[in-house]
Amino acid sequence: MSRPEARRRLARLPEMEALLAELHAAELHRTAGWGIDHAVPGQWWGRDTEAIQGDSFVAWLWLTGDGPPSAGAEAVAAGHDDVEIRFGASASYAALAAARARFADGFGVFLPRDAVEGDEHRFALSDAVAGVRVDHRLNLLAVEVDERWVARDDAWALLGRDPFSDGRPAEDELLARIAEELQDLIDVPFAVVAGWKSGHN
Structure with a gap:
């Protein structure tokens, strides 16, 4: 230029x-x-x-x-x-912003949602949420998740695999599974995307 x-x-x-x-x-x-x-x-x-x-x-x-x-x-x-x-x-900014406020960074959401309290692989989603923002260009709510904050055994269990599997599941597969879990909790267009949450060792 x-x-x-x-x-x-x-x-x-x-x-x-x-x-x-x-x-x-x-x-x-x-x-x-x-x-x-x-x-x-x-x-x-x-x-x-x-x-x-x-x-x-x-x-x-x-x-x-x-x-x-x-x-x-x-x-x-x-x-x-x-x-x-x-x-x-498809959704107004006001509707997206209201949904963001209701979701409140996933506080009170435990995954998998069908797990009973006390399940050793049940985890608090808010621990892994790096932020939630309105994406003006895609007209959706972007839930930013840092998959490093989901323990390896919890991640495998959420995917229906052996919790003691080696390594970690692919990030895109885990984020897609988390999105499935949130389908009836967020009433506007949304996507679960990779985020970065500080403080992880």
Whole structure:
């Protein structure tokens, strides 16, 4: 990216952020996510989303449903080529944030959920949850789990294997199994993803 273009984008950012705030206020109940795509040719953008390739510098607001935006939102976006209103999200940001609060980092959730209290391989999910965040781009709740905090024998038992198996199960297999356990506890789109929790030896 040229220096003039970099300076132009930096100068433009405060106004784009202000426009996003106005759009959010105008579409409070339909807002699902928002952000600024900021990429240069050949760059892959984002750590857990589809890549944005090409020369992109766009502020966007994502709305639930396919209906048109409100007149207020349309007026805010009008006249700005670098501001977009997108449609088709399945869950509003408010719904995702409320689900995050209810889930409360998995406190009170013990896995496997069908295990009785006292089962030696029953473990507290909150011990392994590194965080829970709203993913604006994927329109879901991302439950970040650090599988290192799940004891090896508990992990194997959760997968229905011999708890004394050698090594550790594959991370993606364990995260997928934890997601299955949470299906009826989280009532919005969600994914269990790898996270990093400090303090593990």
